[in-house]
Amino acid sequence: MAGAGVNRADDERPDAAPRFDDRRDLLRPLRLFGLFFRVGALNELQYRANLAVQLFQSGIALGTGLIVLGLVFGQTSNLGGWSQSELLAVMGVHILMGGIINSAIQPNMERLMTDVRQGTLDFILTKPEDAQVMISVREFRIWQAVDIVVGGIVLAIAVSQLQAGIGVGAALIFALTLFLGAVMIYCFWLLVTTAAFWVIRMDELHELFEGLYQSGRWPVTIYPGWLRISLTFLVPIGFAVTVPAEALTSRLTVETLALAAAFAAVLFLVTRWFWRFGLRHYSGASA
Template sequence: MQQALKHGLRVGRAVVAMALIREAQFRAQAWTTIIVGLVEVVAEVAPVLVIFSHSSRVNGWDAGLVIAIAGVAEVMTSLLATFIAPNQSKMTDYIRGGQLDLILIRPVASQPFAALRWVQPAEAWGVLTGTALTIIGLSASEVPVRPELIIAAVPGFLLGLVAVALVWTNLGYLAFWLTSVAALGELFSALLTAGKYPLAFFPRAVRVIMLSLLPLGLATTIPVQLLTGGVRPRLLLYGVGLVVLLAIITRVHWLAGMRRYSSASS
């Protein structure tokens, strides 16, 4: 077990190192990504200011907390764009072009390697801007933040992030059955914008979806509520259960796809 963990860490370091080398070769593109990220931060704040231009609170939320959620959503989106999106966009090519063969013959665990093989470091810039936006929003909020609840909020965010990543990964695995999943990936990327707003802004049915099938609320709204004492930390148990369930589904989905996969050499 320990040896496998060390091997996995070595593979992870190699993947990140290669990604940094690629980014260094395309510095102009990296700077463009960073500039676009800054513009997107401004674009995220503008709708919030419009919504609260005539009221100090909407559905129990003030402008500061909504900005904080937008910041957390920016962190989530950036991490997904860094580690998950570049791999899911290639899943169709892996399967239809036979490139999956090259992954399967490597001396590494094929499922996590296929899911995390490509990294886009420039997208990680949004983690900094999103964190700054979260701090600004919490500072401007009328609701006091209890620092000790950070211990619950950070794991809550990580659970939500992993849950969303697993859902996206399962969409990519549909390439074993469909000709292309590019449209599904684009649709999922568009749906991520819903995480920038509190769950209270949506109808009840949508809230249920955003806490289960598309757990954006678990990654954005819930962490902010944990920070402000809006929900109890025991909600983390639900997050753990959801992640475990999604992990099992993801593993079963991958194994089913492997049974269906026809090697390019066959």
């Protein structure tokens, strides 16, 4: 039975201690991801009908977003200072980041919750790899990555409509902010999911996050101050969607970029600590 309340000595769980040090191969997490990606892709390619389903769902979501965008700009020339092409860039980032979440982040967090509930996390903790890395790269839903492609296409269209266009520097900064945003979303998911060590049933987490994530279809700057802060620092949707869009539309300031990098670093360290703290309170299947 999985759950909380029974502490186990650190030496009973060899993976409870952090595995990263200067001597470790820093590329090993990427190699593990590549291995699990190949296995997951081979499994999912057996069900190619899922591709058609995902294409249909992505098409519906994209069409709905474009209709709403058209309705908004049928009444005004800008929304909170954002032009139509700039909001199209926000939509593209939102779709692309959603593809990253649904293909790589959410599946691993859902499996972690299941493992904690069923006590099968022990199989991970006894392996000679860092537990956090293992639980973060085991699952990859390849068909969900369709949204990454769709988001990229929408972004390309948006950039082509921007008067100034973008240069190599802006593209690199965009890639950096997108990476930082993905790291922050991953940390948010893992922080919340780690609570499964104490709160066993968390079945509605996906629906809750999805509802919050939909607010990222629009720049967080259009929301009231309290909501803008909440969607930036409590649930880092602003950093994950609006900031990369600002990088593409020449709105991003050096201060915002520095804040995003600092917040991502702090959030990762806090998440790492909380994960290790949760492991010490995991009772396992033998409890």
